[in-house]
Amino acid sequence: MPDLTLLTPVEKLQGVGPAVARGLRELGLFRVGHLIAHVPHRYQRIEPETTLDNLPHDHVVSARGEVTASRLAGNRRNARFEIVLEDGHGRLDVVWFNAAYLQRKIKPGHWLRVRGTTRLYNRALQLANPEYEILENAEAEPAIDEPALRPVYPASEHIASRVIERVIARSLDRILPLIDDHLPEPFLAERSMPTLCEAYRRVHAPKDEDEAAGARRRLAYDELLLLQLGVFMRRAQLELAKRAPALAIDDALDTRIRARMPFTLTDAQNHVVGEIAGDLATDRPTNRLIQGDVGSGKTVVALYAMLMAVAAGHQGAIMAPTEILAEQHFLTIKSMLADSRTKIELLTGATPKAERDALLSRLEAGAIDILIGTHALLSEGVRFKSLAVAVIDEQHRFGVHQRAALRAKADDPKSTPHVLVMTATPIPRTLALTAFGDLDISTIDALPPGRTPIKTRLFAPQQRSEAYALVRERLEQGQQAFLVAPVIEQSETGIMDVRTLLRDLEAGPLAGFRLALMHGQLSQRERETVMERFRAADLDALIATSVIEVGVDLPNASVMCIENAERFGLAQLHQLRGRVGRGDHASLCLLIADPTTEDATERLVVMEATADGFEIAQRDLEIRGPGEFFGAAQSGMPRLRVADLARDLDLLTLARKDARAWIEASPELARPEEESLRRRMFKAVGKELGLVEIG
Numbered sequence: 001m002p003d004l005t006l007l008t009p010v011e012k013l014q015g016v017g018p019a020v021a022r023g024l025r026e027l028g029l030f031r032v033g034h035l036i037a038h039v040p041h042r043y044q045r046i047e048p049e050t051t052l053d054n055l056p057h058d059h060v061v062s063a064r065g066e067v068t069a070s071r072l073a074g075n076r077r078n079a080r081f082e083i084v085l086e087d088g089h090g091r092l093d094v095v096w097f098n099a100a101y102l103q104r105k106i107k108p109g110h111w112l113r114v115r116g117t118t119r120l121y122n123r124a125l126q127l128a129n130p131e132y133e134i135l136e137n138a139e140a141e142p143a144i145d146e147p148a149l150r151p152v153y154p155a156s157e158h159i160a161s162r163v164i165e166r167v168i169a170r171s172l173d174r175i176l177p178l179i180d181d182h183l184p185e186p187f188l189a190e191r192s193m194p195t196l197c198e199a200y201r202r203v204h205a206p207k208d209e210d211e212a213a214g215a216r217r218r219l220a221y222d223e224l225l226l227l228q229l230g231v232f233m234r235r236a237q238l239e240l241a242k243r244a245p246a247l248a249i250d251d252a253l254d255t256r257i258r259a260r261m262p263f264t265l266t267d268a269q270n271h272v273v274g275e276i277a278g279d280l281a282t283d284r285p286t287n288r289l290i291q292g293d294v295g296s297g298k299t300v301v302a303l304y305a306m307l308m309a310v311a312a313g314h315q316g317a318i319m320a321p322t323e324i325l326a327e328q329h330f331l332t333i334k335s336m337l338a339d340s341r342t343k344i345e346l347l348t349g350a351t352p353k354a355e356r357d358a359l360l361s362r363l364e365a366g367a368i369d370i371l372i373g374t375h376a377l378l379s380e381g382v383r384f385k386s387l388a389v390a391v392i393d394e395q396h397r398f399g400v401h402q403r404a405a406l407r408a409k410a411d412d413p414k415s416t417p418h419v420l421v422m423t424a425t426p427i428p429r430t431l432a433l434t435a436f437g438d439l440d441i442s443t444i445d446a447l448p449p450g451r452t453p454i455k456t457r458l459f460a461p462q463q464r465s466e467a468y469a470l471v472r473e474r475l476e477q478g479q480q481a482f483l484v485a486p487v488i489e490q491s492e493t494g495i496m497d498v499r500t501l502l503r504d505l506e507a508g509p510l511a512g513f514r515l516a517l518m519h520g521q522l523s524q525r526e527r528e529t530v531m532e533r534f535r536a537a538d539l540d541a542l543i544a545t546s547v548i549e550v551g552v553d554l555p556n557a558s559v560m561c562i563e564n565a566e567r568f569g570l571a572q573l574h575q576l577r578g579r580v581g582r583g584d585h586a587s588l589c590l591l592i593a594d595p596t597t598e599d600a601t602e603r604l605v606v607m608e609a610t611a612d613g614f615e616i617a618q619r620d621l622e623i624r625g626p627g628e629f630f631g632a633a634q635s636g637m638p639r640l641r642v643a644d645l646a647r648d649l650d651l652l653t654l655a656r657k658d659a660r661a662w663i664e665a666s667p668e669l670a671r672p673e674e675e676s677l678r679r680r681m682f683k684a685v686g687k688e689l690g691l692v693e694i695g
């Protein structure tokens, strides 16, 4: 097969029959290029082989021998497969438990390499449940006489790591020369990195741990560099193609805007307002992430920016991830702007058709100044007359695509709004530098004054009544509570649902108090009514699912009690806890949990130990990894296969610095020598980042 290329289908490779090919395809490995990029996720050390007369007991050993006898023993449900291996020096008994199927695979006359822990059984040496490999040609397969590293590949039920290993090992030498590097040699040398070809050799067939680590470093760097190049290219494309309205601010306007707010801004808010006003004053489209822990007061900061747009004769918009939150923004902002001429409207998926049509035509005519809503704002037919400031609240729920979609709402193709993204889930530093790497970042790093820290306590399910007693105490003092359960309807045993919880509480622990349900199956009207009554203190407690998770702001609520807390993610628990502690009362967060996994226990311990959103985000990233961190697959975060954002901060910093310099020098990567770099970058992240191919 003289014409092997990276595009050659895997089934053309030596030793790949239909079954193996099917297994490889199932893992997404269709072509030689995919195969070579399928890197081991770890390595296993293999000990030198020992002859059978020389085996120590209670040791991990590797050895080979011919199968001289085999039999199936035990009963049907508990079959043992026993063999004897001999190598001319000695003999060894080998047994596999519950392994009747091995009888069909391992036959007398086969040569086997085995690896496992020896033990003494009835005074004879025995190897139980070893890993094994049938040597097709024992003479040709050299005995392993030095410790070696064996790659362990991501595999599946249908294809074992060992098979993948064999396929790659057989063809590696022919594949490697096909790999051209997309980075120049001097560039790599400066960073002490191997060429791509060498990196692939080392990652698949390392001599030792150092080689494997060095190879991994190069491949991880590549992933991060491609991502960062994409991020900086996207920013360059935006800035070159589009202008945003420059919004002026002076003392008079500043005073007028602040007069609308029912409190003085904190230093932390002022600082961020200053950064935003600086951005908006120029026609360079703002792309800023505002992170501030739950309750830090992001809403008024957003309002400030939107009012700058309105004052200059443009429009502002804020998009929230849930209807409840959009409604709340609408109410808050409306009350702050009561008796002003500013026209505010709410648009969600639940807005009736006739109302929506009327609203949209007023929007297009410029008769609405601030539009508040859910992702309904992105739907077709929503056209602004002149959108100058677009705010996306709680971005961790949204993909990066939303930013682009919202930008596209500007009427004039050459113009784009300033975009502010707000999140209460602080993005750990590493992630902030990746898919969000083209955002400037502002942090509201202090809470408004007068907040008392929230006390968090853990309860086992049997201690539930203690938790309820604490809730009751608060309600008796006229404060309010949230009681959260993971599901609406009873499903599994041991999982609390809101209906049962309501019934149980009414029947005893919270009898006599005014309780109501809040969950996603209620209509918007019903939810509004419930929220309205809760806000008016016409209800004492809400029995809710996590729909109340984001942004709900009710200062009189001072207890958050969460059932089956082990079922919630860390970010989610932190969000839920943030629903209380917004007023003057010292608030409580009560976690009722029965954790059965290490991760779940870890999350609860973190919750109890810290209230710092940044720390929680970092721990969350470590526990779950970045893919999960954003919750949704469509978060716009390209999948990283080699790089590990919880660990590779130094590589990321390097990749970022390199990418920035590179794009400054060559914004479109259009130089001829950049051809393969450019192609690979588009392939890796172009779609996720919404990059436009120019030329």
Ligand code: ADP
Binding pocket: 263, 264, 265, 266, 269, 292, 293, 294, 295, 296, 297, 298, 299, 300, 424, 448, 449, 551, 553, 555, 582
């Ligand atoms: P988040 O950052 O979670 O969106 P919000 O904007 O909902 O926070 O604000 C939380 C609460 O703090 C609201 O009740 C808001 O009115 C109040 N708040 C915001 N800024 C201040 C301030 N500077 N002084 C006093 N209270 C404030």
Ligand code: MG
Binding pocket: 298, 299, 393, 551
């Ligand atoms: Mg908020």
